Amino acid sequence: xxxxxxxxxxxxxxxxxxxxxxxxxxxxxxxxxxxxxxxxxxxxxxxxxxxxxxxxxxxxxxxxxxxxxxxxxxxxxxxxxxxxxxxxxxxxxxxxxxxxxxxxxxxxxxxxxxxxxxxxxxxxx
Amino acid sequence: xxxxxxxxxxxxxxxxxxxxxxxxxxxxxxxxxxxxxxxxxxxxxxxxxxxxxxxxxxxxxxxxxxxxxxxxxxxxxxxxxxxxxxxxxxxxxxxxxxxxxxxxxxxxxxxxxxxxxxxxxxxxxxxxxxxxxxxxxxxxxxxxxxxxxxxxxxxxxxxxxxxxxxxxxxxxxxxxxxxxxxxxxxxxxxxxxxxxxxxxxxxxxxxxxxxxxxxxxxxxxxxxxxxxxxxxxxxxxxxxxxxxxxxxxxxxxxxxxxxxxxxxxxxxxxxxxxxxxxxxxxxxxxxxxxxxxxxxxxxxxxxxxxxxxxxxxxxxxxxxxxxxxxxxxxxxxxxxxxxxxxxxxxxxxxxxxxxxxxxxxxxxxxxxxxxxxxxxxxxxxxxxxxxxxxxxxxxxxxxxxxxxxxxxxxxxxxxxxxxxxxxxxxxxxxxxxxxxxxxxxxxxxxxxxxxxxxxxxxxxxxxxxxxxxxxxxxxxxxxxxxxxxxxxxxxxxxxxxxxxxxxxxxxxxxxxxxxxxxxxxxxxxxxxxxxxxxxxxxxxxxxxxxxxxxxxxxxxxxxxxxxxxxxxxxxxxxxxxxxxxxxxxxxxxxxxxxxxxxxxxxxxxxxxxxxxxxxxxxxxxxxxxxxxxxxxxxxxxxxxxxxxxxxxxxxxxxxxxxxxxxxxxxxxxxxxxxxxxxxxxxxxxxxxxxxxxxxxxxxxxxxxxxxxxxxxxxxxxxxxxxxxxxxxxxxxxxxxxxxxxxxxxxxxxxxxxxxxxxxxx
Numbered sequence: 001x002x003x004x005x006x007x008x009x010x011x012x013x014x015x016x017x018x019x020x021x022x023x024x025x026x027x028x029x030x031x032x033x034x035x036x037x038x039x040x041x042x043x044x045x046x047x048x049x050x051x052x053x054x055x056x057x058x059x060x061x062x063x064x065x066x067x068x069x070x071x072x073x074x075x076x077x078x079x080x081x082x083x084x085x086x087x088x089x090x091x092x093x094x095x096x097x098x099x100x101x102x103x104x105x106x107x108x109x110x111x112x113x114x115x116x117x118x119x120x121x122x123x124x125x
Numbered sequence: 126x127x128x129x130x131x132x133x134x135x136x137x138x139x140x141x142x143x144x145x146x147x148x149x150x151x152x153x154x155x156x157x158x159x160x161x162x163x164x165x166x167x168x169x170x171x172x173x174x175x176x177x178x179x180x181x182x183x184x185x186x187x188x189x190x191x192x193x194x195x196x197x198x199x200x201x202x203x204x205x206x207x208x209x210x211x212x213x214x215x216x217x218x219x220x221x222x223x224x225x226x227x228x229x230x231x232x233x234x235x236x237x238x239x240x241x242x243x244x245x246x247x248x249x250x251x252x253x254x255x256x257x258x259x260x261x262x263x264x265x266x267x268x269x270x271x272x273x274x275x276x277x278x279x280x281x282x283x284x285x286x287x288x289x290x291x292x293x294x295x296x297x298x299x300x301x302x303x304x305x306x307x308x309x310x311x312x313x314x315x316x317x318x319x320x321x322x323x324x325x326x327x328x329x330x331x332x333x334x335x336x337x338x339x340x341x342x343x344x345x346x347x348x349x350x351x352x353x354x355x356x357x358x359x360x361x362x363x364x365x366x367x368x369x370x371x372x373x374x375x376x377x378x379x380x381x382x383x384x385x386x387x388x389x390x391x392x393x394x395x396x397x398x399x400x401x402x403x404x405x406x407x408x409x410x411x412x413x414x415x416x417x418x419x420x421x422x423x424x425x426x427x428x429x430x431x432x433x434x435x436x437x438x439x440x441x442x443x444x445x446x447x448x449x450x451x452x453x454x455x456x457x458x459x460x461x462x463x464x465x466x467x468x469x470x471x472x473x474x475x476x477x478x479x480x481x482x483x484x485x486x487x488x489x490x491x492x493x494x495x496x497x498x499x500x501x502x503x504x505x506x507x508x509x510x511x512x513x514x515x516x517x518x519x520x521x522x523x524x525x526x527x528x529x530x531x532x533x534x535x536x537x538x539x540x541x542x543x544x545x546x547x548x549x550x551x552x553x554x555x556x557x558x559x560x561x562x563x564x565x566x567x568x569x570x571x572x573x574x575x576x577x578x579x580x581x582x583x584x585x586x587x588x589x590x591x592x593x594x595x596x597x598x599x600x601x602x603x604x605x606x607x608x609x610x611x612x613x614x615x616x617x618x619x620x621x622x623x624x625x626x627x628x629x630x631x632x633x634x635x636x637x638x639x640x641x642x643x644x645x646x647x648x649x650x651x652x653x654x655x656x657x658x659x660x661x662x663x664x665x666x667x668x669x670x671x672x673x674x675x676x677x678x679x680x681x682x683x684x685x686x687x688x689x690x691x692x693x694x695x696x697x698x699x700x701x702x703x704x705x706x707x708x709x710x711x712x713x714x715x716x717x718x719x720x721x722x723x724x725x726x727x728x729x730x731x732x733x734x735x736x737x738x739x740x741x742x743x744x745x746x747x748x749x750x751x752x753x754x755x756x757x758x759x760x761x762x763x764x765x766x767x768x769x770x771x772x773x774x775x776x777x778x779x780x781x782x783x784x785x786x787x788x789x790x791x792x793x794x795x796x797x798x799x800x801x802x803x804x805x806x807x808x809x810x811x812x813x814x815x816x817x818x819x820x821x822x823x824x825x826x827x828x829x830x831x832x833x834x835x836x837x838x839x840x841x842x843x844x845x846x847x848x849x850x851x852x853x854x855x856x857x858x859x860x861x862x863x864x865x866x867x868x869x870x871x872x873x874x875x876x877x878x879x880x881x882x883x884x885x886x
Contacts, residue, residue: 005506012502016495023491026295049290049298074287075238075353076298078231083475086556090231096188115533116483117298 040065040100047077047091051111051120060106060124066099079114082122088114149179151193152201157214159188164213171211175199190215224465225367232357232364239353245280246346252276253339261333266318269335273311281307281342297490299530305494306524307341310334310859313517327510334518334859341525341863348867352530355874359538361881362545363472366465369421369440374405377449394452398443406439406452407459413448417441422464423791423807424551467553471544472537476557478827479536482834486532493527493842500846515847518859522845526862527838530870535830538877543823546883551806552816559802561827563786563820565767569715569813570758572772572780573726573733576790576810577712577740578702582615584622585683586699591670593695600695602628604655604688606648610636613644615684615700622698643686654689661687666694682728682735704739711810712741714886718817723761725754725770725780754780771805771813788813815885822883830873837869 001009040063046052047070058064068080070091081088082101091097103109103124111120159165165183168190172181177198183190192204201217208215252272259265277285281303288304291297317324317331324331373384377395387405390396395411398404404417416428419441428444431437437450440461456462475483497520504516540557547554554560571577589597605623608616610633623630633653636646643656645664654660658668658675666689668675675685675697683699715722724737724745733747749757754772758780761768770777770784781787781801789801790808805812845862849855 001506002509004510008502008505012498015498019491019494019498022292023295023297024488049287050294050296052294054294072287072290073234073238074283074300075234076287076300078234081475086470086474088469088472090227092230093234110483112483114537115530116479116486116537117529117533118296119487 042067044069044096045120046071047080047118048072049074049077050118054120055123056111056120057123057125058103060103063100063102064122066101066111066122067096068099069096070094076115076117077113081112081114081116082109083112084109149193149195151191152204154190154192154201154205154208154215154217156183156188156190156208159183159213167211168208168213171207172204175204175207178204224363224462224469225370228360228364228367231360235353235357239350239357242346242350242353246343246350249276249280249339249343249346253336253343256336256339263318266333266335269333270315270318273314273335273338276339276342277307277311280346284342284345297494299490299528301490302493302524302527302529303341303345305497306521306859307338309517309524310338310341310521314338327513329511329513332514334521337858337860340860344860344863344867348871351867351871352534352874355871355878356534356538358878358881359541359545359874362542362548363465363468365421366440366461366468366548369403370461371403371405371440388456390452390455392452392455395449396452397447397449398437399447400443400445402443404437404439404441404443404450407454407461408437408439408450408452410435410437410448410450413446415446415448416444418444419807422460422551424549424812425807425809464548464553467555468544468548471554471556471559472541474540474556474558476536476540476561476827478561478824478831479557482532482535482831485835486529489527489529489532489838493524496842496846497521497523504847515856519845519847519856522857522859522862523842525859526841526845526857526866528834528841528866528869531834531837531873532831534870534873534877535834536827538874539823539826539830539880542877542880543819543826543883546880547803547816547819550812550815550819550885551809552812552819553804553806554816554820555802555804559786560820560823562767563769563803563817564824566720566769566786566817566820568721568723568761568766568768569817570723570725570761570768570770570780570784571712571742571810572754572770572777573724573728573736574702575773575808576771577704577708577724577736577742579705580702582618582684582700582702584618584698585701585703586678587696588671588674588698589696590694593690594693595690595695597696598626598628600688600690601626601698602630603648603651603653603690604686604698605630606633607636607644607646607653607655609633610646611638611644613638615686618700619686619698651691652689655686657685658687661689661694664689665692668694668697670694671697680735681739682732704736705808705810707809707811708740711814714811714814715817716741717886718814718821720817721766725749725757727751751776752779755783758783769813769817771810788816811885818885819880819883823880826877826880830876833876834869834873837865841865841869 041058042065043056044067047068068091070077070093073093079088079090085101087099087101089097089099103122106124109122111122112118156168159168169181169183172178172190172192177195179193181190181192190208194204205215205217256269284300284303287300291301314333314335317333321331372387374387374390375397376383376385376390377397382397390406396405396408410431410433412433414432417431417437418428419438420426422438422441438460500523501516501520504512504519508515536557540560543560544554574580587597587601601623605620608619609630620630631649634647636644638644639660642660643654645654654664661668668687678685678699683701685697685699687697688695712722722742724733724742726733726747727749728747730747733745737745746757754777758768758770768784769786769788770780771788771790772781773790781789786803787801788803788805790805803816845857847856
């Protein structure tokens with residue numbers, strides 16, 4: 001096999017390895033809800049091609065207010081779905097929209113967009 | 126709008142709860158321009174120094190100030206001015222967003238998106254088509270480069286920005302694939318234009334793919350536009366329900382009629398409704414009567430009679446008469462608002478079938494990117510340097526043809542359209558899971574009283590004795606007069622029957638009841654007795670002449686009441702809880718769907734068998750106490766059945782919960798909407814068959830969609846990679862790939878929209 005083929009092969013294998021690392025292994029940001037005096041936990045989530053932070057830690061059993069700040073017009077993120085809680089909420093572009101819920105039990109709950117392309121996790125502990 | 130809790134980011138005094146001052150009011154004012162704790166501190170101290178302000182909490186997270194103030198001393202407008210004086214932006218809070226507002230905003234966003242995609246898609250298409258007909262030379266190549274750059278920056282800009290943002294979040298979506306695919310083709314073409322020598326020295330043609338880039342962008346934009354429009358159509362049913370809410374109401378205040386916006390109507394207001402008008406809010410009729418068309422909520426085509434004391438539901442249409450009614454439930458508590466809310470919630474739930482799609486979506490785009498790289502490498506290894514172009518074109522085709530959207534849309538759009546269609550049919554479905562499970566039901570258990578039967582005893586038969594001295598109407602009048610003094614449940618049925626036949630019921634002169642046997646009394650000077658055979662015998666009357674009829678009626682589980690007038694047998698009436706007129710047909714339909722139908726009741730076996738026979742139900746389980754119904758359902762489940770239980774939402778709640786699918790049956794305006802997985806908005810049992818049929822159709826649609834989305838990608842991606850080239854010499858151009866990709870998600874949504882045409886058999 002000629003040198004150029006070896007180079008292409010090596011670059012290809014490297015690219016695939018990097019893709020898998022970048023999308024599946026690289027550390028994502030997580031955030032913890034700040035607990036208010038009133039007992040309501042709050043966290044601000046920026047919605048822009050994804051959820052930032054993508055992992056939100058809250059206390060189980062206490063009310064939570066997730067404030068989604070949607071900083072784009074892309075329709076991909078126009079709805080946020082917390083399927084475990086029967087919540088589907090329209091997020092107007094460039095506005096903050098609050099979603100209030102109480103996570104009854106410890107566990108990991110998915111936060112997705114209306115089409116399940118963007119992913120976040122609500123971790124109740 | 127007062128909030129229940131005061132958030133703390135920023136400066137919060139120790140936990141005062143909003144709205145607790147008795148003389149004051151609490152308001153939440155949106156504030157803009159704050160970036161740090163110092164900002165919130167400035168706004169808070171400015172507010173707290175304002176006379177009349179009890180306290181203020183400023184929240185950086187929600188960008189708002191929650192202010193408790195004395196309405197007599199300071200106005201909300203003044204508070205806004207005060208905040209602005211500190212250099213931050215503030216405005217009076219918008220009224221709480223209603224479902225209608227939210228839907229309108231969503232529709233507007235969708236419409237803007239559609240128009241934007243359509244405009245850019247059409248323009249790109251024209252440009253791309255023109256580029257294909259240009260002769261090829263160096264000057265044209267540079268012109269193409271310029272035009273393509275403009276199209277990418279203008280029409281395709283969002284693909285690149287969104288792909289980049291997603292990349293930074295370690296996620297990837299459709300935009301990533303389009304961006305990488307078109308950028309690869311673009312950069313290759315730019316190199317071939319600027320430095321064709323690189324290619325010619327290697328023995329390659331410096332091919333250009335500018336017009337392909339433009340056409341790909343055009344086709345995907347057109348696909349996005351069609352998808353945006355189709356997605357908008359899936360919310361049609363919610364839009365229709367929201368549209369039922371009238372804007373104004375004619376309210377009687379201080380003795381005058383005033384037209385008021387609906388949100389100003391308060392509980393207890395008396396409203397006037399004329400024929401042809403829509404009823405503005407829920408309430409109870411206080412005077413007048415009319416027929417009301419409730420079909421938009423219950424699916425019941427016949428108008429429903431309303432008279433004093435009856436409930437009316439906001440959004441329905443008054444047909445014939447004028448009436449006045451008192452407002453009861455308003456705003457978010459109204460039936461219409463609850464239905465809309467429940468539908469929105471239903472559409473937010475995830476159907477179990479979605480899980481597979483979710484798992485694949487999560488890894489899909491990185492997997493496709495990897496496949497594209499592998500495609501390039503394999504082609505290059507096989508063909509070497511001269512195969513560079515082929516390798517690149519195939520890799521780009523893989524990126525462009527892959528369509529994660531079709532998978533993401535497959536199940537939610539079907540759930541959306543099906544719940545909407547259900548609402549049109551008077552069936553409220555709680556979510557995707559309920560829909561999916563209802564489609565797999567094998568056994569339907571029907572509660573008897575109120576579900577299969579009307580739930581109220583009624584006179585079913587009247588027989589005159591041979592040689593009776595009074596005619597039938599007279600007998601009924603006298604009997605009804607006697608029974609009107611009685612509190613026995615059967616008595617009410619007799620009185621109602623006489624009244625419904627237009628007979629005037631006189632007052633009884635005297636009355637005496639004999640527990641378990643009947644009653645006697647004097648009406649218009651005549652001795653009247655009503656009761657069982659034992660009572661008749663006591664008073665010297667032989668019931669033998671009616672014996673055979675009485676036996677036949679008893680066999681049908683009807684209660685027989687003999688009537689005597691002036692010491693002679695006059696006849697008998699039979700009382701029973703009659704089948705609803707539609708029950709037999711409903712059972713037939715359920716049977717035609719291949720379901721086993723079971724009757725479940727606390728009644729005695731004879732009564733249960735009679736009802737089962739009349740309704741055409743093959744199996745009856747009788748003598749079950751209310752608390753035992755749940756165990757019976759569990760037993761049927763152990764027998765291997767997937768059980769749906771149909772019953773009222775109150776007494777049968779435990780059984781509904783135990784069943785795989787709980788179907789709560791509503792009666793007119795008293796709807797326990799939240800009771801079951803599925804709620805029938807009217808008492809018609811046929812709707813249960815409709816619900817199951819619709820669920821099956823929906824599950825079918827979901828499966829078709831998922832199959833199509835998976836099959837499309839599993840066939841399309843290898844095809845684009847050139848898997849069939851060694852056998853058939855078949856290769857896919859990226860332009861064809863983009864057309865296929867645009868069509869695949871549109872076809873999934875369109876398939877879901879077919880459920881709008883669902884008609885129950």
